[in-house]
Amino acid sequence: EPEVTQTPSHQVTQMGQEVILRCVPISNHLYFYWYRQILGQKVEFLVSFYNNEISEKSEIFDDQFSVERPDGSNFTLKIRSTKLEDSAMYFCASRTGGPYEQYFGPGTRLTVT
Amino acid sequence: AQTVTQSQPEMSVQEAETVTLSCTYDTSESDYYLFWYKQPPSRQMILVIRQEAYKQQNATENRFSVNFQKAAKSFSLKISDSQLGDAAMYFCAYRANDMRFGAGTRLTVKP
Numbered sequence: 322e323p324e325v326t327q328t329p330s331h332q333v334t335q336m337g338q339e340v341i342l343r344c345v346p347i348s349n350h351l352y353f354y355w356y357r358q359i360l361g362q363k364v365e366f367l368v369s370f371y372n373n374e375i376s377e378k379s380e381i382f383d384d385q386f387s388v389e390r391p392d393g394s395n396f397t398l399k400i401r402s403t404k405l406e407d408s409a410m411y412f413c414a415s416r417t418g419g420p421y422e423q424y425f426g427p428g429t430r431l432t433v434t
Numbered sequence: 435a436q437t438v439t440q441s442q443p444e445m446s447v448q449e450a451e452t453v454t455l456s457c458t459y460d461t462s463e464s465d466y467y468l469f470w471y472k473q474p475p476s477r478q479m480i481l482v483i484r485q486e487a488y489k490q491q492n493a494t495e496n497r498f499s500v501n502f503q504k505a506a507k508s509f510s511l512k513i514s515d516s517q518l519g520d521a522a523m524y525f526c527a528y529r530a531n532d533m534r535f536g537a538g539t540r541l542t543v544k545p
Contacts, residue, residue, distance in 0.1 A: 354532070354533070356533075358477075362537070363525065363535050363536060363537045363538055364479070364525060364527075364535040365535070366532045366533055366534060366535075369531070369532050376531075377531055377532045379532070410477055412479060414479075414533075422467075422469055422481050422484050423529075423533060424481075425471075425478070425479035425480075427476075427477075427478050428477055428478070428479075
């Protein structure tokens with residue numbers, strides 16, 4: 322069964338450094354998402370991406386964040402200058418069109434020290 | 435703004451018994467979708483069940499069923515014949531455009 326994959330599973334970085342989190346969505350999916358979950362808290366929407374552009378973003382998704390689909394398979398989230406409060410689990414998700422559910426990847430645990 | 439509220443931070447159920455997890459949401463949209471996701475300790479997000487708002491019939495998936503009350507904006511999850519493997523965080527989610535999650539309910543299953 323096809324699945325969303327994410328790399329790395331765990332990323333440790335120093336405050337102020339740039340990180341790129343990578344996702345490979347399911348191949349025939351059209352909509353792509355990033356979410357984050359701070360430990361012990363709820364899953365929060367960051368951004369949605371469709372037709373090679375951002376379709377919606379939350380107030381969390383400020384100028385330090387960017388997303389890209391550099392080729393036909395990868396979907397990346399870049400955090401330009403990480404802060405301690407960026408430490409969280411980051412989930413990528415994808416879906417086809419219509420009412421269908423989003424399929425989540427296993428997440429990348431980001432630790433900022 | 436759409437909000438999703440799960441008023442039960444923690445719930446507990448005896449193995450083989452039935453438990454209901456509550457969820458309410460606030461929206462001005464008429465067309466939307468509701469989901470329950472399960473998050474075990476591995477932190478993987480696993481879809482449990484989906485409900486389209488335009489459907490009056492409550493969705494069921496084996497031991498999992500929902501009670502969808504559109505007028506009341508309520509979407510509860512019933513787990514029948516609870517199993518030890520059902521122990522997890524359960525998140526209610528709403529989607530019109532992007533997905534909004536509730537704060538979650540931690541379900542413990544007692545043997």
